[in-house]
Each structure stands twice: as C-alpha cells, then as structure tokens.
Amino acid sequence: MGSPLRILWVKSGPLFPLNTGGRRRTHAMLTALTKEHRVTWLAGLPEGQELDSRESSDPYAHEKIWIPTHESEKGSLRFFFEVFRNFVTSPLPFVLDRYRNRKIQEKVAELDQSGVFDLIICDFLTPAVHFQHQSRKTPALLFQHNVESQIWKRLAQEKSNPISRWYFNQQFRRMWKAERNLSAQFDGVITVSPEDAEFCRHEYGLINILGAVPTGVDTDFFHPPGKRMPEPDLIGFLGSMDWMPNIECVQHFARDIFPAIRSRHPQTRFRIIGRDPSPTVRRLADEDSSIEVTGTVDDVRTHLNACQLLVVPLRSGGGTRIKIFEALAQGVPVVSTTIGAEGLPVTHERDILIADSPENFAACVLRLLDEPTTAERLSTNAREKLVAEHSWESVTHSFVELSRRLLTASPEN
Numbered sequence: 127m128g129s130p131l132r133i134l135w136v137k138s139g140p141l142f143p144l145n146t147g148g149r150r151r152t153h154a155m156l157t158a159l160t161k162e163h164r165v166t167w168l169a170g171l172p173e174g175q176e177l178d179s180r181e182s183s184d185p186y187a188h189e190k191i192w193i194p195t196h197e198s199e200k201g202s203l204r205f206f207f208e209v210f211r212n213f214v215t216s217p218l219p220f221v222l223d224r225y226r227n228r229k230i231q232e233k234v235a236e237l238d239q240s241g242v243f244d245l246i247i248c249d250f251l252t253p254a255v256h257f258q259h260q261s262r263k264t265p266a267l268l269f270q271h272n273v274e275s276q277i278w279k280r281l282a283q284e285k286s287n288p289i290s291r292w293y294f295n296q297q298f299r300r301m302w303k304a305e306r307n308l309s310a311q312f313d314g315v316i317t318v319s320p321e322d323a324e325f326c327r328h329e330y331g332l333i334n335i336l337g338a339v340p341t342g343v344d345t346d347f348f349h350p351p352g353k354r355m356p357e358p359d360l361i362g363f364l365g366s367m368d369w370m371p372n373i374e375c376v377q378h379f380a381r382d383i384f385p386a387i388r389s390r391h392p393q394t395r396f397r398i399i400g401r402d403p404s405p406t407v408r409r410l411a412d413e414d415s416s417i418e419v420t421g422t423v424d425d426v427r428t429h430l431n432a433c434q435l436l437v438v439p440l441r442s443g444g445g446t447r448i449k450i451f452e453a454l455a456q457g458v459p460v461v462s463t464t465i466g467a468e469g470l471p472v473t474h475e476r477d478i479l480i481a482d483s484p485e486n487f488a489a490c491v492l493r494l495l496d497e498p499t500t501a502e503r504l505s506t507n508a509r510e511k512l513v514a515e516h517s518w519e520s521v522t523h524s525f526v527e528l529s530r531r532l533l534t535a536s537p538e539n
Contacts, residue, residue, distance in 0.1 A: 128530055130163050134243045134264070136234060137169040138225050138252040139195075141186065142178035145401040145422060146366045147448035148271050151318075152249055154342060156186040158522035164188050168237070169253075170195035170230055193230045200368075219278070219300040222255055222308075231256040238264045245529060254308040265532040267336075268312040269525075273322050275302040280442030280465075281370055306330040314532045316525060319469025336528045341470060342521035343451040345513045350457030350505075351431055359394040359495060361387070362433035362458075364426060364449040367403035367419075371442045375466075378484075379439045380410050380417060386488040388416065391495055399429045430456040435494045435501060438466035439487060450478070451516065454508035459501040461490045471515075477508035 135156065144150050159165055167187035171177065172195050182190075198205040212220040234256050238246060246266040248254050251274050257266060278301045282294035309315050309326065314336040317323045323338045363379065365372040376398050387394050394416065398407060401422040411419040423429055430436070436453040440463055450470060453460050460478040467480055474480040479490040494501045 128526075131244045131526070131529075131533075132242060133159065133163055133165045134234075134237055134246045135165055135167050135187065135249060136246065136253045136256065137167070137249045139170050139172070140175075140177060140181055141167075141169075142181045142184070143401075143422075146369075148250065150448055151271065151341070153184075153186055154344060154518040155522045155525060158519050159526070160185060160188065163526070166237075166243070167191065168193070168230070168233060170225070170227060172197040191233070193227065193233055195225075195227050195230070197224070217300060218255070218304050219297045221274075221297075222252060222301070222304055225252045226255045231258075231260075235260055238262050238266075244533060247529075248312065251305060251308060254312075257311060258308070262313075265313045267529055267532060268309055268315045270309070270315055270317045270322065270326070273305070273317075273325050275305050276325070277371060277442055281374065284374055284441060306332070310334065314529070316528055321469050336531055338469075339521055339525045339528065340516060341448060341451055342516045342518040343448070343455045343512055344518060345455050345509070345516075348427065348430075348452050348455035350509070354431065354457050356434040356458075357395075357432045358434065359391050360397060360433050361394060361491065362397045362399055362429060362436045362453075363438070364430070364436060364453065365400045367398065367400040367407050367421075371440055372400065373404055373407055374442060375438075375440045376407060376410065378441060379437060380414065382484040383437075383439060383488050383491070384417075386485070387491050387495075390492055394495070397429065397433065399423060399426060426452070427456060430458050433458055435459045435461060435491065437487075437491065438462035440466035451512060454478070454505060455512050457505050457509060459494050459505045460508075461487065461494065463487070471511075472508065476504070477511065478504060 141149055141153055144153055156165060165187045167190040169192060171192040198208055208224060209220055212223045216223045241263060243264050246264050248257060248266065248268045250271055254268060275298060278294060278298035282291055282298050285291035285294055309330065309332055312334060314334050315326060315332060316336050317338045318341060320338045323335050326332045326335050363376055384396055395418060396416060397418040399420045403419050403421055408419055411417045430453055436458050438447060438450055438460060447466055450460055450462060450467060462478055462480055463482050464480055472478050481487040481490045
C-alpha cells in the first residue's frame, strides 16, 4: 500500500462551486486522498473574486495557498485586447496564455525546492504553464482530464464561418504543440481514459504516460429516488454552458435533432441544465418555447429526476463525461454520441444507447420515450455496474498506485 505521501496539488483557480465535471472529479479524488495522505492546495484567485464559503470549510486539503491573479471578463475590451496580444506575440493558445502568472510560477518553484513534498500534481493542462523551464527537485505529475488539442480540432471542423474556422484551426495547431511540449516536461502523465493515454503516446510521442484512471461517481449522493416519476416527454442536457463543446452540441441538438423528435412527440421539451449559459444558449429558449435554460441550479439531482432521459450529443471534447455517470447513477437513461461516451466503460444497448447521425440519435430518443421498460433496463444495468466498479475511493487508489511509480524511479526516494 505504501507510506502516506506529502502532495502539492496545483490548480488554476478555486474548486467551488462544484459546477463542472472536472471540479467534481478533483474534489472527489482530493476528498479520498486526504484520508491517507497530506495534501497542500495551491491555486490562483482572481482579484475581486470572493471565495465560496465552502472553499474554506471543506476539508479537501490540509493547507490551502491562494495567489492573487488577474482575469479579464469575457467580452470586455481588455479581454479582446488580450486575445489580440496573444495572437501576435505568443506561441501559446489563448486559453493557456491567459493563465500565465509569474507569482504562481515562483511559488511552485519555491515549494518544489523546499524538499517538503514527495510529489507535485498539476491538475489540468492550464496550470502546466507554471512549470515551464524549471529544474525540479520533486517529482511532478500532470493529471490530464482531456486531450485539449482534440477539442480544438473538432471545434474547428464544425465551424461553418471561414474566419472562425481559420482562427480555431490556428488555436488547434498552437494547442497541439503546447500540449505536447508541456506534457513532456513532467516526470509522468495520467489521463482519464485509455484512449487519451494512447493518443498521447502515439500522436505526441510521449514516453512518460503512466496510464489512465477510470471515472468515478458518488453512488450514495446520486441515486434514484425510489420509484422514478419524471415529467412526461422531458429531455435533459447537463453541462457547463460556458464550455464551447457544450454550447455547440445543444445548438446541434436543437437545430438538427429536436425537430424530428417533436414531429412524433409534439409535447416534448428540452431542458438545458448548467451554469453560465452563453447568450447563444439563452437565445435557443427565447426562440422556442419548448426549450428551457436553467442556468446554475442548487441541486442537479432535482432536475435529473424530472427528466425522462438525458442526451449527450457531443461532437467535440475529450476526457470522459462525468455527467453520463451521474445521470446513470441517478437512474436516468442516456442517449449519447460516440464522442460523448468516449473513454467510459459503457456499452450500446446494455447500459446506454449510442448514435451519431441526427436521424439515429432522434430514433434512439424516441425509442426511450416510447419504451419505458427499455429505459428502465438500461439505467438499472448501468447503475449496478457503477456501484460495483466505480467508487471514487477505488479510482483514487488507482491514481496513487500509478503516481508511486515516479517515487520508486526517483533518486531522492
């Protein structure tokens, strides 16, 4: 099992509220880690932003260090100036360049050289910019929740506007190079799916890939409320609605899939559940009364219970979709694209339904609306698998065991 580890966990920003899949994954794993290991948290805190009250009280780390940062508001003049400056002066994609911070980089270097820690974990690619050009004393690990370049590649392929396609292709090329180079500077990399691990090995040529850890879910928190009584013909989508792949996919569903469903089931409604919906997403509800946009919700389980099924029509993205596991654990059947279910150990017709073309996707949704016994069979099978194999404790144990490979290889240990 090994002795307890002293871990420095580096993140780009606050963990609360837990309103993204990545934040929920990190929080669940840290909660499990701190039961056996000592964790110090280091992250940026945008100037003027107050910490969520739970950030201070939640025991996800034994010590929390916050470094003040500046983050321009999206859509502001300063934001567009930074986009332009990045375009003409930096080799990094904007989504990485904007998080560079000298004070965080200096603090990471100071704590690394202190000799206090057994392991440094960089959570997501964004804070990896703080590890550039450093000679390290402590083994450092990159925890990759996505292959970011593939998100940008797929987004570029979906753009119909030539200028947008050109810009996204340019950002994709920058991200491909940056992700490869930043990942290579770590002693080890852990991904969240075998597919992502293989991509990093074969496409990036990385030799420091330790492996992949599965996605977990809290089946005590997410569970069916006895007998499910969803609202008839209510379809849900769950996700952070300021994330571009989610914005693209709800637009795609509303435009290319939902009309075919409504032609057979005129009373069907589509509820988009998630924080910070962009103006583009809100416009969907303004233009169609059968589409609802909730914005931030207090308890996602209430909305999951109301939905007859959840759709995940993603056409871009990476990593794994925690939202699928959360819905299945809650007893809600799921229809997903192949990309949406990528990296998850689910099987078409056993746990969920998978379809990629608009016609097939609509047919799968209609099937679950018309066949409640099929919907119940799928959700029951899926939940049983999650309870047996995907607790966060077992996921975190796998993560620690992979991480220990760095310690046995280090001359300092």
